[in-house]
Amino acid sequence: MSDVIDPKALWKLSYGLYLVSSAHGGRKSGQIANTVFQITSEPPRIAVSLNKENLTHETVAKSGVFGVSILDESAPMTFIGLMGFKSGREVDKFKDVAFENGELGCPLVTEHALAILETRVTGTLDAGTHTIFLGDVVGAKVLREGVPLTYEAYHAIKKGKAPKTAPTYRKETEDAPSRSEKGTSSMKYVCKVCGYEYDPKKGDPEHGVKPGTDWKDVPADWVCPVCGAGKDEFEPA
Numbered sequence: 001m002s003d004v005i006d007p008k009a010l011w012k013l014s015y016g017l018y019l020v021s022s023a024h025g026g027r028k029s030g031q032i033a034n035t036v037f038q039i040t041s042e043p044p045r046i047a048v049s050l051n052k053e054n055l056t057h058e059t060v061a062k063s064g065v066f067g068v069s070i071l072d073e074s075a076p077m078t079f080i081g082l083m084g085f086k087s088g089r090e091v092d093k094f095k096d097v098a099f100e101n102g103e104l105g106c107p108l109v110t111e112h113a114l115a116i117l118e119t120r121v122t123g124t125l126d127a128g129t130h131t132i133f134l135g136d137v138v139g140a141k142v143l144r145e146g147v148p149l150t151y152e153a154y155h156a157i158k159k160g161k162a163p164k165t166a167p168t169y170r171k172e173t174e175d176a177p178s179r180s181e182k183g184t185s186s187m188k189y190v191c192k193v194c195g196y197e198y199d200p201k202k203g204d205p206e207h208g209v210k211p212g213t214d215w216k217d218v219p220a221d222w223v224c225p226v227c228g229a230g231k232d233e234f235e236p237a
Helices: 055-063 077-085 151-156
Strands: 018-024 027-033 036-040 045-051 065-071 099-101 107-109 113-127 130-142 189-191 234-236
Touching: 018 045, 018 055, 018 107, 027 045, 027 055, 027 077, 027 107, 045 055, 045 065, 045 113, 055 065, 055 130, 065 107, 065 130, 107 113
Parallel strands: none
Antiparallel strands: 018 027, 018 065, 036 045, 045 130, 065 113, 099 107, 113 130, 189 234
């Protein structure tokens, strides 16, 4: 094997998509994560990889507990955008999200979740930009039946992207469309940050953009309804 690393080979690894949560000092935090996996069955033990820049990493490190919500395939991009692309340092992610407090005081998000787990941290591994937290499961509950959201479905069906702090962040490839290739204003435009697609036929009525509004007529201060990125972060779909 040559020393050349083709990033597309790593894309063949499969993942789920989860919500990891924690709380410390009366402050709740949560984020979307795809690297959650079971380590042992006796005792039931799982691990999660979190970026050191994220508030959830800081909260888990201080509290020694974390929860995992296994998301349903039907979870909307607006929910994923709130939990995955916005910082808990700037917004209260739990303000309008359903959750219950676990035995260890961890806020376990039940909204758009098939099951919830609560764990006590038993070990850590420094992985450079990330820390791998190992935890023993102290509580687990199935909320309802459904199809778990996979990372593949998130990309292929929901057209979502990974934030730059994700362990599986994918840089733009050479064949990605550039801004110089922009077409007519009636084209669909996609957010380069989260993958949200603006369709002129649908507009964004919830945020004041009527159906039938061409891209050129979308207000300059309009932002992506999923992640909050500015209009300049969009490109032709």
